[in-house]
Amino acid sequence: MAQFWFYVFTLVFFLFDYFILAMGLNIQYGETGILNFAYIGFVAIGAYVTGAVSLPNSVGTAQQYIFGFNLPFPFSLLAGGVAAMLLAVVVAAITLRRLRTDYLAMVLISLSLVLYDVINNYVRLFNGADGLYNVPQPMAGVLHLTSNAFVVFFACVTGVISLIMWAGMSRITRSPLGRTFRAIRDDPDVASALGKGVFRYQLTSMLIGSFYAGIGGGLIIQFGGSFNPTAWLPGETFVVFAVIIVGGVGNNVGLLMGALLVETLLIHLPAFLPDIPGHAGLIEYIDAMVIGIMLMVMLWFRPQGIIPERVRHFALPAGELLNRDGHSVEAPPETMNNAASTLSASETHEGDRA
Amino acid sequence: MMTYQDTTTPAGGDGPILRCEGITKAFGGVNAVNGATFDVPRNKITALIGPNGAGKTTVVNLLSGAMKIDSGKVQLGTTDITNMERYKIARLGLMRTFQLSRELGGLTVLENLLVAPKVQAGESLFNIFFRPRLLKREERQNLERAVEILRTYGLFDLRDNLARELSGGQKKLLEISRGVMASPSLFLLDEPMAGVNPALIDKIGGYILDMKAQGVTVLMIEHNLNVVERICDNVVVLAEGRTLATGTMSELRENKEVVTAYLGEIINAGPSH
Ligand SMILES: Nc1ncnc2c1ncn2[C@@H]1O[C@H](COP(=O)(O)OP(=O)(O)OP(=O)(O)O)[C@@H](O)[C@H]1O
Ligand SMILES: [Mg+2]
Numbered sequence: 001m002a003q004f005w006f007y008v009f010t011l012v013f014f015l016f017d018y019f020i021l022a023m024g025l026n027i028q029y030g031e032t033g034i035l036n037f038a039y040i041g042f043v044a045i046g047a048y049v050t051g052a053v054s055l056p057n058s059v060g061t062a063q064q065y066i067f068g069f070n071l072p073f074p075f076s077l078l079a080g081g082v083a084a085m086l087l088a089v090v091v092a093a094i095t096l097r098r099l100r101t102d103y104l105a106m107v108l109i110s111l112s113l114v115l116y117d118v119i120n121n122y123v124r125l126f127n128g129a130d131g132l133y134n135v136p137q138p139m140a141g142v143l144h145l146t147s148n149a150f151v152v153f154f155a156c157v158t159g160v161i162s163l164i165m166w167a168g169m170s171r172i173t174r175s176p177l178g179r180t181f182r183a184i185r186d187d188p189d190v191a192s193a194l195g196k197g198v199f200r201y202q203l204t205s206m207l208i209g210s211f212y213a214g215i216g217g218g219l220i221i222q223f224g225g226s227f228n229p230t231a232w233l234p235g236e237t238f239v240v241f242a243v244i245i246v247g248g249v250g251n252n253v254g255l256l257m258g259a260l261l262v263e264t265l266l267i268h269l270p271a272f273l274p275d276i277p278g279h280a281g282l283i284e285y286i287d288a289m290v291i292g293i294m295l296m297v298m299l300w301f302r303p304q305g306i307i308p309e310r311v312r313h314f315a316l317p318a319g320e321l322l323n324r325d326g327h328s329v330e331a332p333p334e335t336m337n338n339a340a341s342t343l344s345a346s347e348t349h350e351g352d353r354a
Numbered sequence: 355m356m357t358y359q360d361t362t363t364p365a366g367g368d369g370p371i372l373r374c375e376g377i378t379k380a381f382g383g384v385n386a387v388n389g390a391t392f393d394v395p396r397n398k399i400t401a402l403i404g405p406n407g408a409g410k411t412t413v414v415n416l417l418s419g420a421m422k423i424d425s426g427k428v429q430l431g432t433t434d435i436t437n438m439e440r441y442k443i444a445r446l447g448l449m450r451t452f453q454l455s456r457e458l459g460g461l462t463v464l465e466n467l468l469v470a471p472k473v474q475a476g477e478s479l480f481n482i483f484f485r486p487r488l489l490k491r492e493e494r495q496n497l498e499r500a501v502e503i504l505r506t507y508g509l510f511d512l513r514d515n516l517a518r519e520l521s522g523g524q525k526k527l528l529e530i531s532r533g534v535m536a537s538p539s540l541f542l543l544d545e546p547m548a549g550v551n552p553a554l555i556d557k558i559g560g561y562i563l564d565m566k567a568q569g570v571t572v573l574m575i576e577h578n579l580n581v582v583e584r585i586c587d588n589v590v591v592l593a594e595g596r597t598l599a600t601g602t603m604s605e606l607r608e609n610k611e612v613v614t615a616y617l618g619e620i621i622n623a624g625p626s627h
Contacts (some may be wrong), residue, residue: 194472
């Protein structure tokens with residue numbers, strides 16, 4: 001029985017964690033149009049740095065790593081988020097100013113391969129191919145949690161963190177800043193002709209998204225206690241892309257749906273299934289195929305995702321419902337209702353109207 | 355009453371609002387712009403005319419910073435804007451439209467206007483989280499202005515439509531009204547009336563006269579000489595990347611060289627596209 005709940009809450013953890021990861025990629029790609037094919041690299045840096053700062057000094061241990069500050073949770077996690085943002089500054093400085101979408105994507109994918117090789121081979125950084133392990137479980141000692149209880153506890157912590165980050169992200173995407181991001185996504189030339197410093201906004205978007213990537217990565221190592229290069233093969237970026245494409249680019253609720261479908265049901269649930277006799281590991285391959293097929297089907301039949309981006313409607317100021325001659329202008333009912341409260345932007349789904 | 359003008363007009367000074375001195379631009383072997391020199395007088399409507407391929411659009415691209423200038427100098431008010439970054443030029447009050455309309459397709463019509471004010475407090479992360487009331491106030495002001503402009507331009511009923519769903523003529527109107535929302539001091543219009551029906555041509559002409567009345571200086575590329583005659587105060591004739599002549603339309607009609615070489619050709623060619 002305890003085993004069952006262990007599985008369930010592991011799934012719950014990955015659901016919320018990938019929700020966070022999806023929000024980070026979505027602000028970059030879905031809102032700002034930056035095709036960040038190096039995304040998993042930012043997740044990895046978040047994980048490694050979170051792990052390395054929460055471990056004790058590496059001298060005298062079997063592992064080699066930098067930092068080793070014994071930093072407690074959640075400071076260790078924040079360090080991971082900030083580290084991913086620092087990586088974003090470097091990457092943006094190299095790439096964003098000069099390159100347009102497809103070239104940018106190619107350079108980013110190369111950068112993630114370079115990062116992968118460096119971390120895999122430069123053992124003194126994060127213990128090379130073995131990766132970091134024995135990372136202390138946050139608060140497990142203080143709360144006297146068994147390892148099963150820790151899984152439940154930390155899945156809930158991650159849930160709360162993801163909700164807070166969701167609230168923050170909604171605030172950003174609804175703001176004029178989010179609107180400017182989407183203008184840049186739709187046509188960077190028009191945006192700069194309107195006086196928007198495109199690079200600055202793309203950098204801001206990269207920083208926000210990288211922070212989410214770093215936190216999502218940090219939570220993974222805090223949850224499992226270990227992280228090594230097999231956890232972030234460069235192809236993993238496309239799992240996060242699958243999450244946002246299936247769920248709905250540009251829609252935060254859609255992202256949660258995408259995380260549920262792709263990450264939880266398709267990737268992690270089958271990992272708990274027994275092997276098909278005589279075909280060890282086959283399920284994993286079927287899994288990858290199913291995700292690929294699902295991605296193609298979605299792009300073909302419903303490119304806007306399960307829950308599409310919302311069309312922002314604005315409630316107009318009360319006086320604005322009258323035209324110049326003082327006649328009332330026909331307004332959709334929902335606008336009428338909100339007329340008094342300016343700017344409670346109501347949103348409907350694009351798909352509902354199509 | 356609608357006000358187009360920002361209270362602060364960065365493109366200040368007295369003389370012409372824009373001076374363009376011998377600018378050149380080559381694409382490979384093609385000298386698209388080859389020493390164009392002209393002034394745009396303040397608070398007037400100036401037409402930029404010339405045959406297809408004369409380099410008119412390229413001039414607009416150079417003035418607005420969309421392309422790098424090979425040589426020559428551009429001055430906006432008292433500021434040298436030669437090869438300045440385009441968003442900085444825009445912030446100085448120079449707006450432009452595109453020959454083929456470029457709407458922000460994934461934004462609604464209303465959002466296309468709301469995004470236009472050049473600098474918004476709501477574009478700063480700090481303000482988003484720590485100064486929500488400032489944001490609300492600013493957004494309300496912008497919304498009121500956007501609604502007013504949309505009403506004027508007959509786009510009010512389309513405000514919640516995605517811009518990519520609009521018709522060609524509606525997109526033209528959207529692009530012009532978006533520029534107006536950005537409070538330009540100099541507005542460059544690249545064939546604002548191309549491909550729209552005659553009734554709409556009159557309407558757009560009216561909007562442009564309206565802008566002038568509100569203190570906006572306009573430089574418009576236009577092939578339809580009737581329109582130029584009716585609404586423009588000045589004309590710059592461009593041919594093969596050079597300024598051939600400048601003056602009022604009636605002055606140019608008396609210029610034999612211009613008439614035989616270019617005006618005739620334009621009239622015969624009719625409105626483009
Ligand atoms: N991006 C570019 N790359 C290469 N050549 C270009 C480019 N833009 C313009 N040209 C060339 O420069 C010349 C001038 O083009 P431009 O678009 O400025 O003409 P125009 O006066 O606006 O013509 P139209 O009235 O047809 O719009 C043309 O010969 C064109 O082929
Ligand atoms: Mg042109």
